[in-house]
Amino acid sequence: MSGIFAKRRARLLAMKAIRDNYVPGDQLVACPKCGGESQRKDVAGNLSVCPLCGYHFPIGAYYRLSTILDPGSFRELNGKLPAADPLSFPGYREKQRLAQRKTGLTEAAVTATGTIGGRKCVTGVLDSRFLMGSMSAAVGEKITLAIEYAAKNKLPLILFSASGGARMQEGILSLMQMAKTSAALARFSDKGLLYISVLTDPTTGGVTASFASLGDIILAEPGALIGFAGPRVIQQTIGETLPEGFQRAEYQEEHGFVDAVVPRGELRETLERLLRLHEKGGRA
Amino acid sequence: MSSLTAAERVAVARHPQRPNITDIIGALFTDFFEQKGDRLCREDPAILGGVALYHGRPVTVIGTRKGKTAEESIRCNFGMPGPEGYRKALRLMKQAEKFRRPVFTFIDTSGAYPGLEAEARGQGEAIARNLMEMSRLTIPVIAVITGEGNSGGALALGVANRVLMLENAVYAILSPEGFASILWRDAGRHEEACGLMKLTAPDLLALGIVDDVVPEPEGGAHLAPEAAFRALDRALDRHLAALLKESGGSLASGRYQKFRKMGAAPKEEP
Numbered sequence: 182m183s184g185i186f187a188k189r190r191a192r193l194l195a196m197k198a199i200r201d202n203y204v205p206g207d208q209l210v211a212c213p214k215c216g217g218e219s220q221r222k223d224v225a226g227n228l229s230v231c232p233l234c235g236y237h238f239p240i241g242a243y244y245r246l247s248t249i250l251d252p253g254s255f256r257e258l259n260g261k262l263p264a265a266d267p268l269s270f271p272g273y274r275e276k277q278r279l280a281q282r283k284t285g286l287t288e289a290a291v292t293a294t295g296t297i298g299g300r301k302c303v304t305g306v307l308d309s310r311f312l313m314g315s316m317s318a319a320v321g322e323k324i325t326l327a328i329e330y331a332a333k334n335k336l337p338l339i340l341f342s343a344s345g346g347a348r349m350q351e352g353i354l355s356l357m358q359m360a361k362t363s364a365a366l367a368r369f370s371d372k373g374l375l376y377i378s379v380l381t382d383p384t385t386g387g388v389t390a391s392f393a394s395l396g397d398i399i400l401a402e403p404g405a406l407i408g409f410a411g412p413r414v415i416q417q418t419i420g421e422t423l424p425e426g427f428q429r430a431e432y433q434e435e436h437g438f439v440d441a442v443v444p445r446g447e448l449r450e451t452l453e454r455l456l457r458l459h460e461k462g463g464r465a
Numbered sequence: 466m467s468s469l470t471a472a473e474r475v476a477v478a479r480h481p482q483r484p485n486i487t488d489i490i491g492a493l494f495t496d497f498f499e500q501k502g503d504r505l506c507r508e509d510p511a512i513l514g515g516v517a518l519y520h521g522r523p524v525t526v527i528g529t530r531k532g533k534t535a536e537e538s539i540r541c542n543f544g545m546p547g548p549e550g551y552r553k554a555l556r557l558m559k560q561a562e563k564f565r566r567p568v569f570t571f572i573d574t575s576g577a578y579p580g581l582e583a584e585a586r587g588q589g590e591a592i593a594r595n596l597m598e599m600s601r602l603t604i605p606v607i608a609v610i611t612g613e614g615n616s617g618g619a620l621a622l623g624v625a626n627r628v629l630m631l632e633n634a635v636y637a638i639l640s641p642e643g644f645a646s647i648l649w650r651d652a653g654r655h656e657e658a659c660g661l662m663k664l665t666a667p668d669l670l671a672l673g674i675v676d677d678v679v680p681e682p683e684g685g686a687h688l689a690p691e692a693a694f695r696a697l698d699r700a701l702d703r704h705l706a707a708l709l710k711e712s713g714g715s716l717a718s719g720r721y722q723k724f725r726k727m728g729a730a731p732k733e734e735p
Contacts, residue, residue, distance in 0.1 A: 262730055267672075268663050318728030325725070347616075347638045349648045352662050353674050356638045357727040359617055360624050363593055364600030364721050371601070389589035390577075390617040395597055409589035409617070410579030418579050428584060438587050 187253030194255040197243035197285070212236050214404075228445045237402050237445055239382060241284065242291035242308040245341055249304065249449050250295035258292040258303070259326050265318045270350040280311045288319040289344075292327040294336070298453035300460075303331035306341040307388070313345030316387045320348070321358025324392060328365040337375040337456055342393040346386020346411075359391035366395050375459040377452065380407050380430065380439065394438070398455060400448070401430035401439045469633065471659040471668075475641060477633040477685040478573075478612045484690050486513050486528035486571050489611065492694040493701070494519055494526060500557055502549075506586065509550035510541040511578070512622075514557045516566070520702065525561035527554045527622060528571030531612070545578035548591035551621050555595050558602060567605040567705060570622040575640055577618030592621040599624035600721055603713030607704055609697070610634040610666075610675070626720050627704045628674070630666040631697070632681040636674070637664040674727065677704065 209218045215234035224231065228248055229238040240248075246255055264277045264287055281287060289311035294303050305327045307314040314320075324340065331338040348355040369376060378396030382405035389409050393399075401407060408428040416423055426432050433439045443451050469477065477483070490497050494517035501508040514527035529546060532538030554570075561568045577588055599606065608625035614636035630636060638644070641655040644662060663669065666678040679693075679700045686693035708716065 265728070265730070267728060268661070270661060319730070321728055322730050349638065349644060351728075352638050353636060353664070353669060353672065354728045356617070356620055357674065357724060359593075359620060360596050360600065360724045361727055363596035364624070364724050367597045367601045368721065387617055390592035390621075391596060392593070394587075394590040394593040407589075408584050409577065409592065410584060414579045415581060415584065419581055421581075423581065427581070436585055436587070438590055 190255055191253035194243060194247050194250075198241075198247035199244075230445050235403065235444065237382060237404060239309050239343065241310060242286065242306040245306045246291065246293060246295070246304065248445070249339075249452065250293070250297060251299065254295040256294045258294060258330060259323055260287070260291075262288070262319055262323055262326075264288045265351070267318055267354045268350065268352050270352075273350040276312065276350070284308060284310045286311050288317060288323065289314045290320040290323045292323050294330075297449065297456055300337075300453070300456040302337045302339055302456060303327050303334075304339045304341070307343045309343040309345070309383070312348065314343045314388075315345050315348040316355050316358050316391075317348040317351050318354045318358060321355075321361050324358075324362050325365045328362065328369050328392075332365075332369040332372055332374065335372065335374060337377070337459065338369065339377045339379065339452060340392060340396075341379045341381055342384040342388050343381045344384060344386065344388035344393075346388065356387065359387045362392040363395060366392055370395075370397070375456075377455060379448070380433075381405050383407070385409065385411055399439050400441055400443045400451065401433060402448075403430055403442055403444055405430040407433045407439070471635075471662070471665050472641075472656045474633045474665050475613075475635050475659055477687075478635045480685060480687050481533065482687040483573075483612055484686050484693060485533065485573065485612075486530050488690065489528070489571055489694070489697070490517065490526060492690070493698050494524070497526065501553070503552035504556060505549070505552060507549050509547050509553060511544055511546040511574075512550035512554055514554060519567075519569070519705070523564070523566050525557050525566050525568045526571070527557055527568065528611075529574040529619075529622070531573055542578055544574045545576060546574065546618060546621075547578050547580070547583040548586045548588050551577075551591040551595050554622055555591075555598055558599065558606075562602050562604050565604060567607070567708070568602070568625075569701065570606070570608045570625065572608060572610045572614045572619045572622050573612030573634075574615060574618050575613055576616040577621070592617045595621040596624055600724065601717050602720075603717050605705060605708035605711070605716055606720065607701060607708070609679070609701075610636045613640070615639050624720065624724065626708055626716055626723070627676045629677045629679055629700055629704070630669065630675045631679050631686060631693070632666055633685050634666060635664040636666075636669055637662050 214236035217233040497517040531544035646652040682689035
């Protein structure tokens with residue numbers, strides 16, 4: 182790989198990642214879990230994890246990629262795929278524009294190729310700052326194209342989920358993305374290729390009920406909310422208070438739906454190890 | 466076709482006397498043998514399934530079950546399945562594939578049950594698994610939305626070669642009440658939501674989400690069920706005959722392509 186282009190790509194991702202550093206607060210950052218205050222630079226330097234209690238702040242897609250991929254290996258896939266408005270829903274285009282301006286993203290998913298410890302892979306990240314990382318047609322399409330790209334090039338696939346569920350304004354087309362992404366994963370899996378799903382806070386609704394739950398290996402960040410129905414809806418339905426820790430990553434691990442809860446600081450190393458363990462897994 | 470508004474169709478789709486899965490099996494199939502249980506945990510009465518004859522041919526029939534009496538409704542959890550129901554459905558579909566039987570699914574549900582135990586046993590995983598496995602079945606699969614088809618809980622039985630809708634059925638990401646509540650924090654605006662959601666059969670036919678609309682008698686299927694069943698039978702027979710001409714591989718790839726196209730960006734070569 183040509184050194185000058187790799188350096189340029191590394192710089193580009195680093196610049197985008199800085200924009201994604203959105204831990205709220207000025208000099209001092211208050212942790213929403215423990216309430217403790219830390220210096221912003223201490224939180225940012227700790228992968229946006231509270232140095233006091235280990236709370237994982239949500240992070241943006243490019244920042245996530247910069248913490249996982251080898252420097253200079255990032256190459257975005259379908260970065261220009263446009264946001265859609267398939268139902269011509271009133272006010273939706275304006276909502277998309279506001280989210281785009283706020284995040285610098287075109288849609289809630291970023292997909293890319295890159296290397297981790299020198300091993301090439303395809304990765305996708307949902308960004309919860311963009312309309313709650315909800316599943317739009319563009320998100321479903323980007324994820325599907327990434328799965329298809331990985332299948333075609335016989336590469337392992339890593340998807341990071343963070344989603345409030347369906348994109349209301351895209352109605353039934355949002356729903357159909359669940360079938361589309363799951364079907365693409367069936368074809369990918371039939372080729373004997375590895376898919377690692379990483380669940381981050383929050384992973385709910387249609388994303389949980391499709392690609393996020395279909396990993397050969399499923400990892401989760403500590404404390405991440407993971408479920409199909411949201412806790413508020415469940416509480417309204419059953420009329421009881423939900424138990425402490427319900428639907429959190431540790432609860433899902435205990436109930437058999439997560440292979441391992443992995444702190445953000447160990448994620449890159451864990452992924453590298455899993456890629457190494459599956460090195461000869463792909464059939465021709 | 467009649468000219469009901471979207472909100473009126475929602476009311477017809479939810480009518481308590483609307484033909485349900487038990488009525489449909491009684492009218493269109495013979496020798497139905499119910500198969501219970503997911504072989505893992507329990508039997509979920511919110512989904513009814515089994516093997517039956519359709520015009521003399523063995524088929525697998527699966528459908529969400531809403532009760533008609535209060536007692537029956539409670540027993541089948543008002544047609545809201547848990548993960549066990551979806552896993553039972555998948556078990557029956559895989560079995561249909563083993564015995565090379567076509568699968569019919571009939572969908573009428575306000576959604577997957579949002580409950581504590583359903584979550585603890587992996588509601589999301591069960592739905593995801595069905596979507597994935599249905600996409601690669603090598604047998605004909607025909608799904609019919611007969612009443613309400615809401616959310617992933619409906620789609621989990623809906624990854625089919627042909628998706629049909631009864632004329633007054635509705636198919637959507639969630640109920641109009643839920644939609645209004647999430648989008649505007651006001652469930653009272655559900656009628657307005659109905660108008661925007663594109664949830665009626667004609668809308669979904671135009672969007673390419675469903676393949677065929679089965680006409681209903683004036684005012685809805687509950688007013689003249691026999692006529693509704695005749696129309697449904699004609700549609701099922703026609704679509705099944707076409708699918709039976711295809712090979713297993715072609716059925717799976719045809720189904721894949723059908724869903725692959727939904728919400729795809731205008732084609733630009735990489």
